[in-house]
Amino acid sequence: MEPLEEFLAKVPRAQLLPGPTPLHPMARFCVQPGVQPLIKRDDMTGIGPGGNKIRSLEFLLGQAMAEGCDCVLAAGPEQSNLCTLTAAACARLGLACELVHNSNRPEQARGNLLLNRLLGVRSHFLGPVSGEERNAWMEELSEQYRQQGRRPFVVRNGASTGCGALGYAAAAVELQKQCREMGISPLTLFAPGGNGGVAAGLVYGNALLGSPFRIVVVSVEDEASVLEAHMETVIRQAEAITGLPCPAPVHQLCTITDQYRGGGWGINTPDSAEMVAAFARMEGIFIENVYTSKVLVGMEDWVRTGKATGAVCYLHTGGFGSLFSQYEE
Numbered sequence: 001m002e003p004l005e006e007f008l009a010k011v012p013r014a015q016l017l018p019g020p021t022p023l024h025p026m027a028r029f030c031v032q033p034g035v036q037p038l039i040k041r042d043d044m045t046g047i048g049p050g051g052n053k054i055r056s057l058e059f060l061l062g063q064a065m066a067e068g069c070d071c072v073l074a075a076g077p078e079q080s081n082l083c084t085l086t087a088a089a090c091a092r093l094g095l096a097c098e099l100v101h102n103s104n105r106p107e108q109a110r111g112n113l114l115l116n117r118l119l120g121v122r123s124h125f126l127g128p129v130s131g132e133e134r135n136a137w138m139e140e141l142s143e144q145y146r147q148q149g150r151r152p153f154v155v156r157n158g159a160s161t162g163c164g165a166l167g168y169a170a171a172a173v174e175l176q177k178q179c180r181e182m183g184i185s186p187l188t189l190f191a192p193g194g195n196g197g198v199a200a201g202l203v204y205g206n207a208l209l210g211s212p213f214r215i216v217v218v219s220v221e222d223e224a225s226v227l228e229a230h231m232e233t234v235i236r237q238a239e240a241i242t243g244l245p246c247p248a249p250v251h252q253l254c255t256i257t258d259q260y261r262g263g264g265w266g267i268n269t270p271d272s273a274e275m276v277a278a279f280a281r282m283e284g285i286f287i288e289n290v291y292t293s294k295v296l297v298g299m300e301d302w303v304r305t306g307k308a309t310g311a312v313c314y315l316h317t318g319g320f321g322s323l324f325s326q327y328e329e
């Protein structure tokens with residue numbers, strides 16, 4: 001067993017995924033001579049609407065339960081996938097959950113907000129304050145609960161922490177096994193970069209496994225240098241938890257592109273807006289506007305221009321719940 005697998009086998013982990021997520025060929029997207037397009041279905045993680053955050057929550061909530069927490073707090077914009085997936089995971093684990101949003105309480109709950117309501121969590125709407133103010137409010141709430149003798153656990157930075165990133169180090173192990181079984185090698189993997197937790201975990205895991213994959217990180221939000229710095233920070237945190245040093249700096253372990261992010265988080269480019277419908281019509285699989293569509297635009301461009309050939313894999317990180325709020329009538 002690799003040292004990474006040995007470590008992952010002994011660290012606290014809440015069992016949330018029902019098993020490995022499917023890795024399967026795409027039917028029509030990026031199908032061309034010399035290219036074998038695949039999709040890794042991390043939209044199918046078995047809890048709530050599904051998505052990458054479930055992998056992170058296995059380790060974060062594992063830690064929470066090991067610490068004997070009695071209540072989980074998470075914060076985000078109202079359509080936050082992290083918030084909904086945290087609420088769903090807490091339901092599964094029998095933990096109380098409260099969500100903090102920096103928006104007004106809407107008259108009609110749509111998308112992820114509807115799911116949060118069905119999940120029965122307590123939601124705090126702070127009005128249109130900044131993300132920093134929202135997070136500070138959550139920390140104060142946590143402190144209040146602590147003083148009342150409760151044991152709250154705070155999910156910080158959208159789960160993009162060293163502990164959360166272990167979920168994607170574990171995903172690298174899972175994907176390596178699947179590729180071996182399916183006789184796929186080498187493989188270029190296209191992954192999203194928001195806060196950088198997914199990308200950091202994948203890059204770190206891949207490096208510890210001897211780099212079986214070539215990884216292309218498509219930034220959906222920040223300049224490449226900013227995302228790279230976030231990833232380095234998360235990897236340092238992960239190293240401190242595992243004791244396993246990352247063998248090289250991020251820029252030697254992956255390619256980060258910020259060419260497809262347009263105006264940044266939550267702002268469509270013309271190509272990404274089109275991709276949401278195009279991909280559904282080609283594969284019968286739904287993506288959304290904030291993250292997953294931009295990764296696919298990047299992947300298609302790389303394949304079309306010959307920058308990636310052979311086995312190419314799209315990591316679908318979910319976000320299905322938010323799709324229902326991204327279109328008016």
Ligand SMILES: *Cc1c(COP(=O)(O)O)cnc(C)c1O
Binds near residue numbers: 194
């Ligand atoms: C949160 C999220 C991401 C990005 O994850 P980071 O770790 O913040 O980079 C990608 N896709 C979806 C659907 C997400 O909800």
